[in-house]
Amino acid sequence: MSIGTLYSYPQNPRSLKAHIAAKYVGKSVEEPVFDFPAGLQTDEMKELFPMAKIPVFKTECGKPIFESNAIAYYVAAQDESVGLLGATAYEKALVQTFMSFADNEINPHLATLLYPILGYYKFDKDAHTAAASSLRRSLNALEKWLITRTYVASEQVTIADIVLFCTMIPLYKMYLDTITRAPFVNLNRWFNTILNQPNVACLVTDFEYCEKAVVYDPAIHKPAAAKEEAKPAAAKEEAKPAAAAAPAADGKEKNPLDLLPPSSFVLDNWKRFYSNNSEVDSIKYFWDNVDLEGYSLWLASYMDNHLLKQTFMTCNLINGLFQRSDRARKYAFGSFAIFGEDNNSELFAIYLVRGQEIPFELADTPxxxxxxxxxxxxxxxxxxxxxxxxxxxxxIEGCSFASITNKKFNEGKIFK
Ligand SMILES: N[C@@H](CCC(=O)N[C@@H](CS)C(=O)NCC(=O)O)C(=O)O
Incomplete structure (x- = not known):
């Protein structure tokens, strides 16, 4: 029996929350083909749904509900004995915790990271970097929370798992690729558990885990006309490349790093020397030749050392970074080092880069x-x-890691 009608667009992850909840409580929710945004512009719909965003829901007696979590909650409440709302006052509070968490600690960062790729938002490098860091903090929190728990709020699936899962679908499809998600063992296990619940699997039939993160590329990710309509009014700006590329005489855009004053230090020569000579000779060559006006040196410290497990997995993590930094090879040289041992290690790197900032090509990898x-x-x-x-x-004399770690060097990799 239908308990009401949902108005949305097909495959909207926000609508999926209500459809999954409906499966659990054994009810059905109708979702007719809907013309958005025009369908919300009739007098009746404007009256019922002043926010004019989708999804929206009309109960079987015509009452309006908007906000996708509230719609899913209403559906889940059709049969409380199923347990989707949590059994005790404490579980109910945890259900609220993780519905809020999905909305406030995951979704805004996801939007900043992925909406420029989908053409909804303008790309902003600083916002992107801040969102990636905030998202990692949230994922770390979930990872810890799930060490001892199968579901987020109870011993069984609740509406909080459903909401969080639906919120995270775009992340697992586009951002959390094999290497990036590897440290989040418990979170991945939880996501996969929810994905494989029969009431979920029958609706999410085309899900594929991301193998390689989709990275914003100004040449590809221009706002599409169709998508323009659905995006928030505040975001209706033309997407522009993040790094200003200057037009050259031949009409092709030049990388700003290629327009820097010429440097006496030739990165390719250095890389060749380093590959073909002893380390000690390389040190001498490096300091005799390096031009620290045309280049800069950086220390990169991995922030999630507590998530590092076996050293070979950390090597895979580094290899993934190298692959995704391919276009930076022209402007950077790096040395990565893992210190300590399995399950107790630290990761650092030194980069030599063209210019005085980390090049876009390097910084732009997740x-x-x-x-x-x-x-x-x-x-x-x-x-x-x-x-x-x-x-x-x-x-070796003149070499010391002491300023960054007291752990023993274990394994290293060179980016060149
Ligand atoms: N918090 C709301 C967000 C709804 C929302 O942002 N919907 C998007 C489509 S998924 C929309 O209608 N955007 C059009 C607009 O912002 O004008 C919910 O979860 O239902």
Missing amino acids: DLESYTTKKLEINDETKALVNAFLTWDDS
Whole structure:
């Protein structure tokens, strides 16, 4: 029996919340084909749904409900004995916790990260970086919460799992690729558990985990006309490339880094020297030749060391970063080092980059957002650190990792 009508667009993850809840309570929710936004502009619909966003819901007696969580809640409340609302006062509070968490601690960051790709928002590099960091904090919190729990609020699926799951679908489809999600073992297990619930699996039939994160590219991700209509009014601005690329005489756009004053230090020569000579000779070559006006040195410190497990997995993490940083090879050299041992390790890197900022091509990988980066002022301590990253051997005179870690060097990888 239908308990009401949902108005939305097909495959809207927000509407999915109500459809899943309906499966659990054994009711059905109608969802006729709907012309959005025109369908919300009739006098009747304007009166019922002043916010004019979808999804919206009319109960079988014509009463309006808007906000997708509230719609799903109403559906779940059709049979409280199923337990979707939580059994005790405490569980009910946790249900609220994770519905709010999905809306406030996941969705806004997801929107900042993914909506530019979908053509809904203008890309903003600073906002993107901040959102990636805030999202990681939220994912870390969920990861910890789920160490001892199968579901977020109860011993069984609740509406909180459903809401959080639906909110996270776009992340698992587009952002959390194999390597990025690898540290979130408990969160992944939870997501997969919900995905495979029969009441979910019968509705989410085309889900595929993201293998490689979709990265914003100004040349590809222009706002599409069709999508323009659905996006929030405040976001209706033309997307522009984040890094200003300057037109060259031949009409092709040049990377701003190629327009910097020429440098005496040739990155390719350095990479070749480093590959073909001893580490000790490389240190000498490096400091004899490096031009720290045309280039800068950076320390990158991985922020989620507590999530690092076996060293080979950390190597995969680094390899993934290297793959996704491919277009930065022309402008950067890096040395990555893992310290400590399995389940007790730390990850750091040193980058030499063209210019005085981390190049867009490097910063734009989702991976680098898991690191704090600090420009190195050159003094004896930082020189010793750079030398240690070039030799991976701090027993050599003039090489020392002591300023960043007291753990022993374990394994390293070079980005060149
Ligand atoms: N918090 C609301 C958000 C609804 C929402 O943003 N809907 C989008 C489509 S998924 C929309 O209608 N956007 C059009 C607009 O912002 O004008 C909910 O969860 O229902």
